[in-house]
Amino acid sequence: MNSRRIFAVAYKEWREIVRDRLFLSLAFVVPVSLMLIFGYGINLDVEHIPFAVVDHDKSALSRDYLHRYIDSRYFDYQGDLTSEREIGPLLADSRIRLAFIIPPRFEENLMAGRSVAIQTLIDGTFTFRTSSSKGYVIAINAAFNSELLGNYISQRLGIPLETAREMAQPVKAELRYMYNQEVKSVWSIATVLMMFVLMITPPFLTALGVVREKENGSIYNIYASTVTRGEFLIGKLTPYVGISILNILILWLMVARLFGAPFKGDPLFFFLASVIYVICTTGIGLLVSLLVRTQVAAMMMTVVVTVVPSVLYSGLLVPIASMDPAGQFEAHLFPAMYYTDIILGSFLKGVGMEQLWGKVLALLIYSIVLWTASFLMFHKRPKS
Amino acid sequence: MNSDWYILRTRLGSWFSRLMAMTAKELIQFGRDTLLLFAIVYLFVFDTYMAGNVTMQLNKAVVTVHDADHSAASRELIYRFRQPYFKLGGEVLDNHAGQRLLDQGRALVVLDIPPDFAHDIKKGTSVDVQVQVDASNTVLGFLASSYTAQIIGQYGFDQALTSLGIDERALENVPMVRNEYRVWYNPNQKDAWFMPISELLVVITIMGIMLPAAAAVREKERGTIEQLLVSPLTPIQILLSKVIAMTLVILLGTAMSLFFVLHGVFAVPMKGSLILFFAVTTIYSFTTAGLGLYIATLSRNLAQAALLAILVLMPMIFLSGAWTPPEAMPMGLRQAMYISPLYYFIEMGYAILLKGAGLNILWDSLLGLALLGGLIFGFGVWRFRRQFK
Numbered sequence: 154m155n156s157r158r159i160f161a162v163a164y165k166e167w168r169e170i171v172r173d174r175l176f177l178s179l180a181f182v183v184p185v186s187l188m189l190i191f192g193y194g195i196n197l198d199v200e201h202i203p204f205a206v207v208d209h210d211k212s213a214l215s216r217d218y219l220h221r222y223i224d225s226r227y228f229d230y231q232g233d234l235t236s237e238r239e240i241g242p243l244l245a246d247s248r249i250r251l252a253f254i255i256p257p258r259f260e261e262n263l264m265a266g267r268s269v270a271i272q273t274l275i276d277g278t279f280t281f282r283t284s285s286s287k288g289y290v291i292a293i294n295a296a297f298n299s300e301l302l303g304n305y306i307s308q309r310l311g312i313p314l315e316t317a318r319e320m321a322q323p324v325k326a327e328l329r330y331m332y333n334q335e336v337k338s339v340w341s342i343a344t345v346l347m348m349f350v351l352m353i354t355p356p357f358l359t360a361l362g363v364v365r366e367k368e369n370g371s372i373y374n375i376y377a378s379t380v381t382r383g384e385f386l387i388g389k390l391t392p393y394v395g396i397s398i399l400n401i402l403i404l405w406l407m408v409a410r411l412f413g414a415p416f417k418g419d420p421l422f423f424f425l426a427s428v429i430y431v432i433c434t435t436g437i438g439l440l441v442s443l444l445v446r447t448q449v450a451a452m453m454m455t456v457v458v459t460v461v462p463s464v465l466y467s468g469l470l471v472p473i474a475s476m477d478p479a480g481q482f483e484a485h486l487f488p489a490m491y492y493t494d495i496i497l498g499s500f501l502k503g504v505g506m507e508q509l510w511g512k513v514l515a516l517l518i519y520s521i522v523l524w525t526a527s528f529l530m531f532h533k534r535p536k537s
Numbered sequence: 538m539n540s541d542w543y544i545l546r547t548r549l550g551s552w553f554s555r556l557m558a559m560t561a562k563e564l565i566q567f568g569r570d571t572l573l574l575f576a577i578v579y580l581f582v583f584d585t586y587m588a589g590n591v592t593m594q595l596n597k598a599v600v601t602v603h604d605a606d607h608s609a610a611s612r613e614l615i616y617r618f619r620q621p622y623f624k625l626g627g628e629v630l631d632n633h634a635g636q637r638l639l640d641q642g643r644a645l646v647v648l649d650i651p652p653d654f655a656h657d658i659k660k661g662t663s664v665d666v667q668v669q670v671d672a673s674n675t676v677l678g679f680l681a682s683s684y685t686a687q688i689i690g691q692y693g694f695d696q697a698l699t700s701l702g703i704d705e706r707a708l709e710n711v712p713m714v715r716n717e718y719r720v721w722y723n724p725n726q727k728d729a730w731f732m733p734i735s736e737l738l739v740v741i742t743i744m745g746i747m748l749p750a751a752a753a754v755r756e757k758e759r760g761t762i763e764q765l766l767v768s769p770l771t772p773i774q775i776l777l778s779k780v781i782a783m784t785l786v787i788l789l790g791t792a793m794s795l796f797f798v799l800h801g802v803f804a805v806p807m808k809g810s811l812i813l814f815f816a817v818t819t820i821y822s823f824t825t826a827g828l829g830l831y832i833a834t835l836s837r838n839l840a841q842a843a844l845l846a847i848l849v850l851m852p853m854i855f856l857s858g859a860w861t862p863p864e865a866m867p868m869g870l871r872q873a874m875y876i877s878p879l880y881y882f883i884e885m886g887y888a889i890l891l892k893g894a895g896l897n898i899l900w901d902s903l904l905g906l907a908l909l910g911g912l913i914f915g916f917g918v919w920r921f922r923r924q925f926k
Binding site: 173175176179180182183186187190191193194195197198199200201202203218242244245246247250262263264265266267268269270271272273274275276277278279280281282283284285287288290291292294295297298299301302304305306309316319320321322323324325326327328329330341342353354357358361362365368369444445446447448449450452453454455456457460461464465466468470471472474475476477479480483494497501502504508 | 570577579580587588591596640642645657658661662663664665667668670672673678680683684692693697700701713716717722724728736751835836837843846855856860864866870887888892898902
């Protein structure tokens with residue numbers, strides 16, 4: 154290893170990047186815009202679910218019941234239908250996601266002290282939306298029922314309504330959310346987005362940067378030079394790692410300032426862990442670039458190994474804890490998951506080295522394996 | 538008259554045969570890149586398969602209990618936290634131990650049942666059960682708290698009925714609204730019917746933008762565009778052939794994923810017309826090709842094109858309802874969704890495959906996609922042609 158030669162390669166690469174103005178600006182614009190768009194755009198708080206109603210009773214009580222949905226911010230009333238037959242096409246066309254059918258004699262039966270069955274039809278295509286809308290419906294329905302029961306108890310036992318209502322609801326859940334008090338998706342998502350953005354941009358920058366030399370043939374200059382393969386790889390990738398480290402700081406600032414996520418952990422620990430992560434993702438790009446011959450293939454391979462796993466198997470949207478053993482195993486194969494835990498630990502939970510050292514170690518092993526494999530696969534005299 | 542017709546026909550014929558020759562060239566060039574082929578098969582087949590293994594539901598979330606009462610009543614409540622949603626993770630002796638388990642991520646929910654729980658219920662005064670939920674993952678936090686509230690609410694309701702001396706068989710004679718749910722299209726809420734479809738539509742989008750962009754920029758970067766320009770081909774033929782070739786690749790990949798993975802492995806019902814689905818996919822991939830060509834005009838090399846493609850792709854995917862429900866978008870962005878072609882494609886994709894909807898229901902979405910697609914494709918072609926002047 155000769156540091157002067159490494160510096161020469163790094164400098165050459167740096168000049169090349171700086172001269173490609175569009176590429177250089179995109180290297181910073183892409184991470185920042187991804188952060189902005191997703192930070193403001195992704196949300197998992199399902200609201201304004203469009204629904205329709207078939208009310209066969211049209212009584213004061215049935216309107217009262219339905220108004221609990223109509224007035225809720227979770228639902229968006231789309232109008233009354235005259236018969237059940239109209240529901241099918243509306244659900245199929247996604248104009249509504251939910252329909253309530255109130256039977257005739259709804260009020261009469263309830264007033265007479267009998268129970269009534271109503272029907273709720275739910276669009277089941279998007280499972281998370283289905284379970285959240287079902288949760289809202291159950292909660293609203295339960296609140297209505299305990300009111301009914303309270304009135305009933307008060308009439309039957311002849312006690313004041315207040316006491317009767319308390320009797321109707323003897324156990325209450327007092328919910329406290331840890332780490333994310335207002336269950337704002339933006340906190341947990343903006344922080345985890347750092348993982349996503351740093352998973353996607355460094356490999357793309359690296360893979361395309363290296364394959365470009367192969368495809369254009371300029372790599373023969375390197376083959377013919379005195380630079381060793383280790384010096385070439387380190388020198389070539391230093392500028393890309395540098396850009397990514399700058400991006401860590403920019404993204405960190407955005408998460409903390411713009412999205413207001415609290416940072417409770419140790420900044421130095423988090424910074425070092427992030428640098429290891431970036432070295433690791435850069436290594437992914439490097440390995441891809443050594444496998445392929447053309448830039449198109451490099452682009453598609455990078456999509457394969459980064460974009461998709463970092464969405465499905467990182468805990469960004471899909472919780473890893475819920476996966477079956479096969480899914481959990483696959484999740485452990487990708488580095489994204491470990492860094493997600495480090496981010497959540499450092500930002501929201503305020504835990505540090507003593508809890509997270511295992512995750513850092515996993516990232517470190519990952520980087521070493523990737524870089525060693527790349528070193529072994531890169532030959533200055535390629536087989537043709 | 539006759540000869541005019543003849544000339545027109547031969548001209549048209551040679552125009553088409555040139556287009557076909559160019560398309561064949563694109564396909565051959567494409568087929569020679571084995572790793573590219575591998576990446577594409579992987580995305581269409583293995584990726585949609587892997588997407589079928591993930592779930593966005595609560596699955597055996599660990600519930601830890603701090604039970605200060607130890608009565609029959611508290612035990613009954615605890616045992617209501619059952620699979621599939623929950624799993625009991627044992628008891629802790631004090632709140633600090635519960636907090637520690639939450640910190641380490643070894644419990645998702647900690648229940649704190651106060652002393653005198655059973656006594657207070659019997660007396661008819663209301664009792665608060667404290668529930669701590671780890672909300673650092675929003676999906677899990679939301680679902681866990683929603684189910685916990687349901688379980689505790691139902692438990693309270695049952696206790697109220699018992700203390701009134703109403704047993705479960707006499708429920709008919711209590712005024713209450715029994716809500717009967719029917720979930721349509723995916724009655725058992727299988728994620729394997731949802732995630733792979735959404736993944737397939739995302740993969741089509743990625744390919745639809747990146748492949749035409751790459752095919753066009755490559756000629757520029759390597760300088761082979763000069764050869765094409767001096768050939769008898771018109772600019773329209775050059776780019777149309779690329780779009781046709783890439784659309785064919787996408788349709789083939791879609792068919793593989795649809796038949797082998799979605800239908801073969803996950804038994805997605807495929808209620809609607811597959812011809813309609815492929816027709817919609819074709820229109821959609823022309824739309825994304827328009828975006829790809831536009832990206833190609835902006836960039837000089839593939840590295841630039843790839844970064845620009847990500848810049849276009851990611852917002853398109855995230856803001857369309859593939860990964861998060863469209864109902865969860867902030868109101869302003871929900872309007873912006875209507876200009877995203879992927880939004881129409883996703884709604885139509887689900888409607889055709891799961892809901893069995895036909896043209897009579899989907900004509901307006903199809904019209905929307907076709908208009909948007911025509912506009913975007915026209916714009917892409919216009920910008921691409923301008924480069925040659």
